[in-house]
Amino acid sequence: MGRNDLYITAPSIFRCPISLDVMKSPVSLCTGVTYDRASIQRWLDSGNNTCPATMQVLQSKDFVPNRNLQRLIQIWSDSVARRQLEADSAANSAVPSQDQINLLVKQLDNNNFFSSLTKIVCFARESEENREFLVRIDGFLNAVFDFMRNVGSDIKLIEQVVEILNLMSSKILEKKPLLESSSLSTILLVIQRGSLDSQIQSIGLLKSIAVDGESKLKIAEEDGVLQELVKSLSRENDPSLNEASLSCLIEITMHKRVKIKVIQSGTIPELKKHISEPNTSVSIIEKSLKLLETLLSCREGRVEIWHDSVLLQAIVQKVLKVSNKATEQAVTILWCVCCLFRDEKAQGAVGNTNSNVMTKLLLLMQSNCSAAVRKMSVDLLKIFRVNSKSCLSSYDTKTTHIMPF
Template sequence: MISTWRRRMAARRARKLKLRSGEEAYDEVELTIPSEFKCPISLDLMKDPVTLSSGITYDRESIETWIEAGNRTCPITNRPLGSLEPVPNHMIRRVIQDWCVENRSHGIERIPTPRIPVSSMEVAEMLDKVSDACKTKDQSVCRKLVVKMKALSKESERNKKCFKSNGTGSVLAAAFEAFSKTSSLDEENDAILKEILSALTMMLPLSVEATSCLGSSSSLHCMVGFLTSGNLSSRWNSAFALREIVSSDKRKVEALAEIEGASESLFKLIKEPICPVATKSSLICIYHMVTSSHPAKHLVISRFVQMGLVSLLVETLVDADRSMSEKALGVLDGICDNEEGKEAVRDNSLAVPVLVKKLLRVSELATEFSVSVLWQLMAISESGEDGGRVLAEALQVGAFQKLLLLLQVGCGERTKEKATQVVKLLNLHRERLECIDSLDFKDLKRPF
């Protein structure tokens, strides 16, 4: 009985082994890809064959990479190309697909039918229609076109580049300005503005012309309105667009600062974050508002201080990443250019420890901002009523040793000058104030 069972098991193992060896032998059969199916550039099987004006067929990804590199000749014939728009070769694609199906037993997968990318001519036609719809205030047609453009841009990076290179940003910015000036406040007008703004964030960075249209008074008021009472998507898009505007055109900073509710909306994005990108965009906007030399600068800083921005920034800095730390420190540095701002930073018990902690720990830019803030705080503490408090706090958390190390490893000239002044101020009080042992920094390495 047992011997019979053993014989059956041995026979099963033998059959499995035979089948397995047969499969391995079958897999070892070498399959040669026909040369006419290979791209002349990559020498791989073409997934999306296209033909140039020279008559040579290439894989779309390879030839577009060649053209984007600045080449204007056919790689094979070396002759100038009459047109840079490759034409899909449907016949060779179908032949390749049939060959893949025939050889699927060898592990060859059928190449999917590619989506035909949008052409410059198609983009130009859509943009002309958008411009016409703006002139006639046809919200329905304009919205359908913008939705279609967004869908095509999301299909592939190639489509997005085609839209951007054909001036889509300028046309959409002009459309946003046109519809933002309309007196009607109906839902349809609100919807088209949100669609255009969403599409605009896909076209960044914007040209000077586009930034000018998007930075108009009506456009700014509209975006601040979305930032104040819009949904999450429109708030994100507005913050992103405003960041682009104030970063590229300093003249728009004052206009933004004067809009009622702008400061409060930007502050709310930090206090009640919806995503890191929106928070960072808001910090960049606030940075330009508190550092640019516009007449309302000090009024804007006072407004942010009264909202509680200093405490919010210090709390954000405790566990912030590199990018967030740099932006928050930059805003703190700008706030300290105002007497009320300095007092608010000095009155925050976590401010000095956090600033010293960021020295040499995050990035060179973060270190520069931290040194600048400490330098400004020290200057006012020497002449203020409570002059020794900031110095004492800085010494107790190791600012003197860190600044000496910074001067030793090197930094920019302006940062070096400020750090030297702070070290001199701290050195005057070292004898009467306890500070930590410098050996605590023996393993400190410069991360940049």
Template sequence: MMISSWRRRRAARREGKLQQQRNDNGEIELTVPRDFRCPISLDLMKDPVTLSTGITYDRENIEKWIEAGNFTCPLTNQVLRSLEPIPNHIIRKKIQDWCVENRSYGIERIPTPRVPVTSMEVSDILSKINVACMKQNGKGCLDLVLKIKSLAKESERNKRCVVSNGAGCALSEAFQAFSRASFDENVAVLEEILSALTIMFPLDVEAKGFLGSASAMRCLIWFLSSGDLSRRRNAVLGLRELVSTDERKINELSDMEGAIEALFKLIKDPICPTSTKASLLVIYKIITSSSTKEKRVKKLVNLGIVSLLLETLVDSERGICEKALGVLDGICNSEEGRQMACNNALSMPVLVKKILRVSNLTTDFSVSILWKLCKKEKTEDDASVILEALQVGAFLKLLLLLQVGCVEETKDKASELLKILNLHRNKMECVDPMDNFKDLKRPF
């Protein structure tokens, strides 16, 4: 009887059925059958695929292996004849059946995985998008764009396949093609193309060429000025992509009617942190790279950019804080910008508070702005800004900064600031820098 029982258990193990062991507490422990485990991770396979060598792995693990530059089978070390793993439906079905049989032990059935998209399928969809663009078939193009977008969002593996097969360039070309006609007539397809494009960022040079065409950029500005939140968000992300490396595009954008006003509005009425940071970055590029930046800065100052930035800085996250200070630093290169900053009650408390508080970059920008404002008043009879800086603890903060250490340029500006402030210390008793905001109504 005992021999017969042992033979049955051995036969069950050979068939890949449940193996059970009792632990020290007498509880039954499950052992995943060997054939169901990935040779790389030794975990239960969720999406078993077989290589050209005949060995089965979990798709996620073997794709990571191949993407790392390995072209051999991990188990046999044989060179792979094909890098496309084939789904092993038989093993997957056996794993699912095993999960169902042992659900009483807490085993959950693995879902049937979606078959990843292939390069051939992606190329076919992109070719059809190109044909739809040539025929100005907005409805047909819209359906195809929705399909490619859905595939890209389905998994990281699909996204890599879509991007590597030139989807960014094809979609940018389609955006350009439909933007040449009436925006109102093609708004649905243009909106969907732009939404899909944001998944493909960063774009290559050719794709940026299409998206940066005059008609496409005008469409982006039109979207940026619309009331729809998703359009505005995607539009500013598209503009950020264009101005990241191309100064010519920055100049073209600066000259487009309504562009600066729309970017300003996106900061004033924020949608999300991502869009706010993108808008600040585009504005920073405009005021630091544009050949006619003085005119742009004046327009922004007249819109109220200085007070808006200072209010934003009172309680913002690191990324927004750094970019807002960068824009304010650029604005303060102009006489109008410095004057507006000097006249704002938030300037000194906010700038001094940011030193050594958020990041090295915010410290550098804050010191730079303080230096510009105090240098301005050094040559004038009115030293109210310098006295205010002393009152909120700038002298002690700058001394601490020099002790802690900073980049050479910031160190030089901090040293010069200390000399300027020191000339007026006898006129104003410094207070604790931690009390910078005690008289402000807004929380920090």
């Protein structure tokens, strides 16, 4: 495919009516017309009080960020970049041979770093055998690590490095170079500014190097990492990005002070959205519940969870509705807040839910659940029986054989 074949005209809705360029930060005026922030700000700063497109006099000069349009522009931009990268890879012919790779590795210290690394990434994508071959080349990983320590601002080049490291993460025995602050800052830069695929790869790389308590804590305490991971949980983002961020947060949220920082970053409201809203994937619901369960082990997490009746009722809704794994996680959370820590407000919120928690628990006890979940269900039923004298009155004699007391 020739380079001219890749020429793509940007949709007119993505272009600013003033500059005619693709908008970087779309904002809408009170007239409903959207402009790039920099262009409309210059227009207003010049003393104009009208909408440039409609010439209507503005009742207010305030503008509102158009998040939906910004997300569409980002998706389109990533798609164009991806096609360009595929075309460049195709132009660089087929997968290099092992002899060619040896030569390319020797060239990594000169000005052809990007070109050489692009071909090496192509080689690594091809097979597990190729990745093992790369690991065995003297000096290859050291050259990549050195780049991570002394990175510039070329985001496309950084994305290539992150991809090769992500592909080879299971082969890298020495993780310490990637845990240095300079390397973590480079990975964070891709999460902040990279394409969607690169963001997912960067988050996956963080998870892969979180191999022990010390590394988990180091990643979590790197300035900006937790904030970006929590920001990636937003339902406005791609589900694959949501899932990658959840997996990474579950992996690194072990230490108490990390849990507190995760909670303070606004994680629980984002998890609540994933659990409460329809059409959320099974995997994301399971991971959201798992992270909630983790955050329950510190007081700050318990307080925020058990005082949110809407969240508690959403958790009840997931019992017997999503998967066996989600059911077990939901019951564990309910047991923790209602039985282990015995919060009366939480007990009331769960017991009064419209989803009839007692019916769910009785049905669950008849299913092929684990012994631990069955025991937690019994404990919960005892709590709700004490709190509501009439809660079992609707069960006839046909169901009494499954009652635990």
